[in-house]
Amino acid sequence: MDSNHLITQSPLVQAALQSAMQVAKTDALILILGESGTGKERLARDIHTASPRKNQPFITVNCAALPSTLAESLLFGHTKGAFTGANEANPGLIAAADGGTLFFDEIGELPLNLQPKLLRFLEQGDILSLGKTRPQRVNIRVLAATHCNLKAMVDSGTFRADLFYRLNVIPLELPPLRNRQEDIESLMKYFLAHFARQHQQAESCLSDAALTLLQTYRWPGNIRELRNLCENLSILQAGREITPDNLLASLHPSSLSTSGTIPNNQRFILPDGGVKLDELESHLLHAALERTDGNKTKAAQLLGISRDALNYRFKKHTETS
Structure with missing residues (x-):
């Protein structure tokens, strides 16, 4: 959406907004649920704007668009020469959000091989770029969103249970438009x-x-x-x-x-x-x-x-x- 905030008179959306603004002042991890097109990224931006990190970067990671061969490099970064074609160093999207907010959009689409590495980052707060031997400390607030039923994906083995429980700290759900006429x-x-x-x-x-x-x-x-x-x-x-x-x-x-x-x-x-x-x-x-x-x-x-x-x-x- 282009508005600077979610436009709503719906009690369901207003309840989600009230909870979001209450949690925005903390660094708690928020998982935003809802069908595609319900305004999940807009809500994530509202949370960032209402947080102490509002003057710092807001970086979006579209997990559904991460190319499988470059996903780790794009997220965690790499040094020059770390692999064929790495002609320049790249700090990665996580490091680019240092001090601000990192928003994982469609987290259910994150490649399975990257899920334990993301979990480690969420637990430890540091990243190890490709080609480096020492981890880098990063101070960010993480938000995530999905239209998927992550619990069902856990049951089917397509999403890690430990990552799901780490993400599911503060779940907020946006209702579909058909339920907010x-x-x-x-x-x-x-x-x-x-x-x-x-x-x-x-x-x-x-x-x-x-x-x-x-x-x-x-x-x-x-x-x-x-x-x-x-x-x-x-x-x-x-x-x-x-x-x-x-x-x-x-x-x-x-x-x-x-x-x-x-x-x-x-x-x-x-x-x-x-x-x-x-x-x-x-x-x-x-x-x-x-x-x-x-x-x-x-x-x-x-x-x-x-x-x-x-x-x-x-x-x-x-x-x-």
Whole structure:
């Protein structure tokens, strides 16, 4: 996210933030849990900013992107000539964070052969660069995040149990966006304004029907998906009101709540200004027909109604238009 802090009105997120700020003043190791795109790195940065180390480096290690052949060197550093191709000395990412915060993003993807070396560093506080004979003391605060179930990975032998228990000192969990519908309106407004400024476009606004649709959507990509949607809309719908028709082509069909019932924990929040129910129904009818290439039987199935009911509703809207 581009905001300097997590944008939220969700009690679940606010509880995680309150715990994070309480622990930020210490050097305790924090493990941030949550699906991809829920804002785990943003929370890690917030913790760093609220800590006594805020004026020191914040270094992110993307464990999923570490090349297996160079991972140890990238983390722990190497001397010149330590291996073929080591034409210059490299202190490594851990040493680069000295005095500050080191954030291991997607720690569950850390190569298995590096896990005992990371554990030793967490226990001892020093590193041994490739080519050196004496360890180097490093003073950093470690944060980690994952979308994986590390306990299940321990049980399957793909993650070390001792490293898991060392990391799992203060676990904080960020809920998926589908469980915090109350944040969708404020997040959409923030990102639409942000990208309007960035791309020098007139700012777009959401219609009530569009907001209702977004609040029933399951958001498989979480805040990252919402952010990308807002950038798209801020350019293609610059200065205009955003309607459901503008949204449906960009949303995953399987994540649209078009069945007859919506689970209790996914019910949308009615906007303060209310909605035009006929307008929303008309949008959904046409969207379902468009998505099924005019097949009324399949369109009716998407909406959880019979074909006769679909025809009746189309006829109703045709007569009133």
